[in-house]
Amino acid sequence: MSADSAIDPEPVAVRPLSVDMRRLTRVGSRPSFLDYLVQLWDFRQFIFYDARARVQSGTRRDRLGSAWLILNPIFNGLTYYLIFGLLLKTSRGIENFVGYLVVGIFVFQFSSGAITSGARSIRSNKSVVQAFNFPRAALPIGANLRELLSAVPLLLAMLLIVVVLPPAEKITWLWLLIVPAILLQSLFNLGVGLILARIISRVHDVTHLLPFATRAWMYCSAIFYTYDRFINNPEMLTAIKLNPLFNVIDIIRDCVLYARVPQWQSWAILAAWALGALAVGLVYFWKGEESYGRG
């Protein structure tokens, strides 16, 4: 049933065509970095709609629906409270341990969720990427915006727990500082998500490592113990103090639980991480723009 052509593959005649290429652009080519940012801005409605539509549909399969957005970290907090607070007693020397734990877990879960979904956004939306031409960074940005939107009820629940559970904390003007802290945290999440998204689009195996990495990170973020534990171990202490997530958590704990103004060093470290990660992430992701969803 074969009808292979026996002649050699070289064409018999070649006709050179001189073509004016000035108005043509290469299909699927990567724009310059500034043009890319402008394109992203042009697709802002797509990003926003993508984020909003998926917040609503994320938990539609569950009977309790959106309540899981809040129940999930509450159950998490209960588990850690049982293990670390009651069994292992890491709570020694911590004032308002329940509040300490709740703030740590809620804030950390926001980051780990946002980074994971940002990192997977290109892979899990492969069909959308293949079907339409849009700047691909719209997907990780949309994923992070979605996580930020769904973090709002989460944070409100966190504050409610802090106010209601004894020892009840008072609401002060310092609570307003949560907003810039969370925004800086989101920028950091986005930057890390962009870097991971490019890596995962090339080497899918990295997704399997992601849960281990976030878990290790969580244990290094002083969520159920104080960093005073490492007072005799200066390297570990510096490592924790430079950890961006520890700084967010620390800022929010200071504001919400202990009613003291967060140190400027914490802000500086957090801002440096956030802006640095975002800059590196955007450039790194943009460099791979032509490779996503292809091959």
Added chain:
Amino acid sequence: MDAAEQEIFIEGHPCVVVDSVQMRYRVPSTAADEVDGEQAGPRFLRRAVRKPNMVTVHALNELSLVVERGESVGIIGRNGSGKSTLMKIICGQSKPTAGAVYASSTPIMLGVNAALVQDLSGDQNVILGCLAMGMSRAEVDAKFSSIVELSGLEKSIHLPMKSYSSGMSSRLRFAIAASVDPEILLVDEALNTGDAQFADRSKLRMAELREQAGCVFLVSHSLDTIKDMCTRAVWLDKGDLIMDGDPDGAIRAYQDFTRHLSKGNNISATKILDDAKAGLVATEVRGRSSRRSRG
């Protein structure tokens, strides 16, 4: 052959330039592999790490085309001849292994393969898809009802995509893709499905689009459609360009070829193929631009 040496100068700006494009895939094959006995290490270890037997598929051999404004190009060939691969490369869905495609604006592929988000409802997908094609929210709202009408989904438009039958979702995909008026239009009719009622509607819309577009690429198994619509036909076979010329001649040769094949006359079919290929004048693109002008 005078034509072979003389450089042909194309006035004006072409719509699409396909410059020595080539496509190869590396895919795993289930064909038993015999070698690799010399590697060290225990057998089970090798089995766990070893990649399956990889083979290279030549989906498209080197090929160049220059398409000017006002041309509509029909692409014909047997299954697996590289028609869809060529279309995917032109619209930017897949990146060629070598060579590049240049176009005066973003080519839009009209088919049923504009994949969507399963968890979202039909109307959300319409908005998301249109935004992903670069429309503004106001444009989407203006076109929304006509898209829903074309898809013929009526009330089901509010249900999640995952509840749709394959016919329903392909209708919706077509309706979304057909909502833009592209300058460069690619139509892959080989993929088109749907019931008779939808076929009429989609044919109408496609005819409209074809009239408005600056240039059209059409893949169809219906040779009559190509004869009616196209001003130029390209015959591909097993990734090779066989003929590139006026549709009547190409279709006659292709029909001859398939008739001999279906009768089992492989030798005479091969002869037709070789004759056609011997008469082919391949294109060689020589770009000129304002910077390095050749006169």
